[in-house]
Amino acid sequence: KPLVEKSIAEAQYLAASFALAHEFKSDAAFEKWRYDLLHKAAGSGYAPAQFALGQAYDRGGDLGHDPEKSAYWFSLSAEQAYPHGQWVHGCNLLGGSGLPKDEALGITFIRKAAENKFEGALQFIADAYEDGKFGFRKDPQLATFWRKKLQDDDVIVY
16 A cells, blocks of 8 residues: 555556455445556556556446557557567557557567467467468468467466
């Protein structure tokens, strides 16, 4: 609590992520407090909080579906090399979800996520080499190389 009061972004994020709703007078009060803290942490540049807000504004998120806000927060986390953010931002760019479609930049972020060992991105790159799509040349050896990385102990899973 003292670190939250000092506006330490990591503490704000952790408090918002692990507080219990029954500690508040109502669910609405809890949600307001939680998302106020996440916005503060995200505004301070804390990538996990930025990613969490991207999720909150995504389809099925607690703050309602707002593709532009979702894409904005995912992009901020991606720009800070947050692997899950790189993956989602790359997919958003690839499909034009919440921001203008830019396949080349989308692939760049997906490749970065794969280099940072994010599971979905590793699978995507392996499939792209296997099938020769999204600008990747068909190369079974590179497909196998990326698939083998999925077995590493330090792969970041969904």
